[in-house]
Amino acid sequence: MTTGDRKAKYPYFEEDTSAEVVNARMGADADPRLKQVMSIIVKHLHAAVKEIEPTHEEWLAAIKFLTDTGHMCNQWRQEFILLSDVLGVSMLVDSINNRRPSGATPNTILGPFYVSGSPRYENGANICLDGKGEPMLASGKVVDIDGKPVQGAQIEVWQTNNEGFYDVQQKGVQPDWNLRGMFTSAHDGSYWFRSVKPRHYPIPNDGPVGKLLGQIGRHPNRAAHMHSIVTAPGYEPVITHIFTPDCQYLSEDAVFGVKHDLIADFEKVEDQAKAQKFGLKAPYWSVNWDFTLAPRKSQEGSTDWINRMVAN
Numbered sequence: 509m510t511t512g513d514r515k516a517k518y519p520y521f522e523e524d525t526s527a528e529v530v531n532a533r534m535g536a537d538a539d540p541r542l543k544q545v546m547s548i549i550v551k552h553l554h555a556a557v558k559e560i561e562p563t564h565e566e567w568l569a570a571i572k573f574l575t576d577t578g579h580m581c582n583q584w585r586q587e588f589i590l591l592s593d594v595l596g597v598s599m600l601v602d603s604i605n606n607r608r609p610s611g612a613t614p615n616t617i618l619g620p621f622y623v624s625g626s627p628r629y630e631n632g633a634n635i636c637l638d639g640k641g642e643p644m645l646a647s648g649k650v651v652d653i654d655g656k657p658v659q660g661a662q663i664e665v666w667q668t669n670n671e672g673f674y675d676v677q678q679k680g681v682q683p684d685w686n687l688r689g690m691f692t693s694a695h696d697g698s699y700w701f702r703s704v705k706p707r708h709y710p711i712p713n714d715g716p717v718g719k720l721l722g723q724i725g726r727h728p729n730r731a732a733h734m735h736s737i738v739t740a741p742g743y744e745p746v747i748t749h750i751f752t753p754d755c756q757y758l759s760e761d762a763v764f765g766v767k768h769d770l771i772a773d774f775e776k777v778e779d780q781a782k783a784q785k786f787g788l789k790a791p792y793w794s795v796n797w798d799f800t801l802a803p804r805k806s807q808e809g810s811t812d813w814i815n816r817m818v819a820n
């Protein structure tokens with residue numbers, strides 16, 4: 509057998525054909541989707557390595573980074589998801605899985621501070637349990653893409669306090685369930701509640717991902733936002749944010765969560781009589797925000813994966 513024949517029969521590793529050689533090893537019985545995923549990853553990974561031409565030291569530094577990222581993970585901290593977030597991959601996966609008809613409220617990432625089981629409140633309740641921060645009135649409607657009100661929609665909201673921390677990050681400092689709540693839209697689709705104006709805050713940056721951000725000249729701040737999940741029978745659930753328009757980080761959100769259609773108008777209200785009507789003191793911020801739901805297209809809604817994740 510000539511060398512040429514042997515090469516054709518036994519594809520040993522060579523720099524030029526490295527990805528093809530690796531991918532050819534996959535067994536005929538392997539799951540087809542896994543095979544497709546792995547072959548694409550191998551193809552692009554080898555292409556990246558060929559373009560980068562890392563030294564051994566650089567390759568080891570990359571392995572150490574991934575090892576440190578794994579070591580940072582525990583029941584409360586998922587550093588790999590954080591890595592995916594800052595690389596824009598979480599938003600990309602979210603966008604691919606939540607393409608909506610025009611006019612429907614867009615999705616954004618869930619974030620690590622969602623906690624299921626928020627307290628249920630009547631419309632008008634104040635979810636700020638410690639009275640700290642600039643008062644805010646949030647009101648609006650849940651409607652469908654034709655503008656018709658959706659009655660009985662569940663609107664779950666959560667946000668940081670005025671220091672930029674979620675309640676779960678400050679156990680014993682903030683009251684449990686501070687700035688979280690679940691509301692139900694009324695017969696005309698309307699909802700309203702009181703809270704405080706959201707402010708920007710850094711994503712957890714005391715681990716390898718935070719260090720990497722610093723090394724590549726990026727800050728860890730998220731633009732000021734309030735999270736919400738809106739669900740109603742017959743409609744696609746929406747996991748989304750409302751952003752304040754005046755935040756300095758709006759165009760440089762650390763996890764790329766900002767979308768044009770999610771930036772709200774926040775009006776500063778000085779009228780004391782108006783404030784009293786809503787159980788507030790002037791000045792307060794008022795944000796009027798409608799959630800527009802798209803009709804349900806599949807049995808599985810975009811929030812079902814959260815329940816699976818919580819269950820695991």
Ligand code: BEZ
Binds near residue numbers: 590620621711730
């Ligand atoms: C958040 O908005 O809560 C968040 C999102 C991604 C990473 C960290 C925090």
Ligand code: FE
Binds near residue numbers: 619735
């Ligand atoms: Fe957040």
